[in-house]
Amino acid sequence: MTADLTDLLAKVRIVPVLTVPDATTAAPLAEALAAGGARCAEVTFRTPDAEQVVKAMAAQGDLVVGAGTVLTAEQAERAVAAGARFLVSPGLDDEVIVAARELGVPVAPGVATATELMRAVKAGLDTVKLFPAQPLGGRAMLRALAAPFPGVRFMPTGGIDAAALPGYLAEPSVLAVGGSWMATPALLKSRDYAEIRRLTAEAVKGSMT
Ligand code: 3PG
Numbered sequence: 001m002t003a004d005l006t007d008l009l010a011k012v013r014i015v016p017v018l019t020v021p022d023a024t025t026a027a028p029l030a031e032a033l034a035a036g037g038a039r040c041a042e043v044t045f046r047t048p049d050a051e052q053v054v055k056a057m058a059a060q061g062d063l064v065v066g067a068g069t070v071l072t073a074e075q076a077e078r079a080v081a082a083g084a085r086f087l088v089s090p091g092l093d094d095e096v097i098v099a100a101r102e103l104g105v106p107v108a109p110g111v112a113t114a115t116e117l118m119r120a121v122k123a124g125l126d127t128v129k130l131f132p133a134q135p136l137g138g139r140a141m142l143r144a145l146a147a148p149f150p151g152v153r154f155m156p157t158g159g160i161d162a163a164a165l166p167g168y169l170a171e172p173s174v175l176a177v178g179g180s181w182m183a184t185p186a187l188l189k190s191r192d193y194a195e196i197r198r199l200t201a202e203a204v205k206g207s208m209t
Helices: 003-012 023-035 050-060 073-082 094-103 114-122 138-146 165-169 185-189 193-207
Strands: 014-018 040-044 064-068 127-130 153-156 177-179
Touching: 003 014, 003 127, 003 153, 014 193, 023 050, 023 193, 040 050, 050 064, 050 073, 064 073, 073 094, 127 138, 138 153, 138 165, 153 177, 165 177, 165 193, 185 193
Parallel strands: 014 040, 014 177, 040 064, 127 153
Antiparallel strands: none
């Protein structure tokens, strides 16, 4: 079920996490991210406009658009109907995993403990989000948690910035890194697309080192 997500994340390496307050910013935002070299984006379901943002960004066609902060089956359905090609959750929830399976889209649930990882593996998943990666203990935590699960690959997210990116990507268990540092809520609010583009390009460059 997660094979295509594994491939996608291995290819893109960076997943900008977007909490977009206003759907009118979706098109220029997608343009800025793509111009910076991003190939994928995660739109969080934390704002009332999230569904419209997914729709607009997916329609534009430059990025593979997924939905983040998916907490319920109902949100999963709305996200996929709007064009989301993958789902991300902050935690591990059976309802969301089952919904994703029924909808035919891959899901990366968040895990923070070995117990949650065991549940994810039992649910048939091999790609998970490590959340919140930095506060949990960063790369040392990731390495220790990944060791007993050689078949699992991670998307660390939470508190990561441009400086920490190459270190995470150097970890063999890491497929891709997620984060909002390329398009922070403040940059989205001020519609500073030039800066979003610059930070995205910097991250893309960092992902290649
Ligand atoms: C998420 O939803 O994945 C996180 O909020 C992103 O984490 P960051 O804002 O610390 O990058």
